[in-house]
Amino acid sequence: MAIIECIPNVSEGRRLEVVDALADAIRAVPGVRLLDRSSDGAHNRSVFTLVGDAAPLQAAVLALFDAALPRLDLRSHQGEHPRVGAVDVVPFVPIEGATMADCVALARETGAAVAARFGVPVYLYEEAASNPARRNLEDIRRGEFEGLAGRMADPAWTPDFGPAAPHPSAGASVIGARMPLIAYNINLASDRLDVARKIAAAIRFSSGGYRFVKAMGVRLENGTAQVSMNLTNYEKTPIARVFETVKREAARYGVAVLESEIVGLVPAAALRQAAEYYLQLDRFAPDQVLETKLRQADRAE
């Protein structure tokens, strides 16, 4: 059995009885576990974290649409967070026993099912995108729900599935597949914000750095200069390479690295990869990890 993570973002973060109803709809689907939910009033948005195999997850996403559409109306929705739809974004993330290709296929099937069943137009994004202009969520969401009808009149923005016009109350949905994201910060043994900013510029993709790094330099309340990052594909841009590059760039300014920090969750594979890198581990197979082996044996029986 594969483990895939799905993190639907819904445009409702204030009427908590509505969010409860959506959570109940997800929980009612056998084979799906709702790991986490959080609602933000200012953003007027809720984020659900669910895990399961492909088929139960797809059923849970359809159940979520089924519960959300009668209850949410974007024509009266206000909030700080950009959005184009009632069920705004649905990413699938491979965790264990599933590949990115599996998640791309799942995103496409789910997108087709959502359009067919609910008449909601669907855009595929990130790894599931049908063309490079649709990879980035920010590009798809530009102009938000309010600008959607105008944009969809442009043939360049014909949706991947469903009608070429917004659903009246539910707008459009963005469904896709991506790698787990790692929120990773490196604290410098310095208060020099300028150095943190120069390092951030050196390592982030947008200014010529690594392909899967987003970074900015900040100063913490205690005065520590920090390089604050999102690593969007730890397999292709590993934590260890980023850390070593930051150390080297910092040294160029005579600054040392104090410590680093992972915020929230990190896949075990990302830590295993760092151990393999530094220990120069050769021929190490993931199933040499005792706990992984035990779980595989459990499933095999």
Place this chain on the structure above:
Amino acid sequence: MAIIECIPNVSEGRRLEVVDALADAIRAVPGVRLLDRSSDGAHNRSVFTLVGDAAPLQAAVLALFDAALPRLDLRSHQGEHPRVGAVDVVPFVPIEGATMADCVALARETGAAVAARFGVPVYLYEEAASNPARRNLEDIRRGEFEGLAGRMADPAWTPDFGPAAPHPSAGASVIGARMPLIAYNINLASDRLDVARKIAAAIRFSSGGYRFVKAMGVRLENGTAQVSMNLTNYEKTPIARVFETVKREAARYGVAVLESEIVGLVPAAALRQAAEYYLQLDRFAPDQVLETKLRQADRAE
């Protein structure tokens, strides 16, 4: 149901059809899972990793002796790894729902059964040892199979179970209970066995090195000099510290480290610890690992 790990080491690593037969004998025991097996030609030794509850594991060890004794003869065995018996060493390791005391009791019962059924003398070691002189495997194995008859004539080396003389073809067996062990090798970018031996002497406990390191220098069939180690408590003597010390000692002889290798299984915590060390990860909690979080959710349901 308890989960205990058992890692029999057998003195055969070249005739793989024989190793297959031993694996089959283990697999045939209900309630036992064979998680891993690896054979080393230079060491002429194979390592099996099985898990199960106490009673099935004892049955599997007896089945292994039953299959190994007709097929192995130490009188014609050659290999780089020290050994006193056909089924050389059998440790039991508590993993989940079992204490060290449970594993000590299991080692004693299994040792008594092996001696009674096969006439093989058995020494208890590590946590199961009957006296401090028998805690360390190296002390029991000194002089190896070839010196065993002479040693066993000394009343100080009367076995814990079975006859006070070696089994003609199977020697003696060492059975015990211990914490998880990591079999860890570092290959030098050199063929200098003398350097591998000097490094091994520098890092192992017995000659003044780290408390939980056993090490020896060997030369592999392809000529590579290797520091071959057992790490007996990775929490107190971490892999990263050992690796860095070996690198530094090797540099003192102008030799670089080519790669390192974990043989068999490793607890996830040992790899997490290495990542934390090298990435200078601060305030990292084990339940930030996504898979750990998932398993906690499993248990909560």
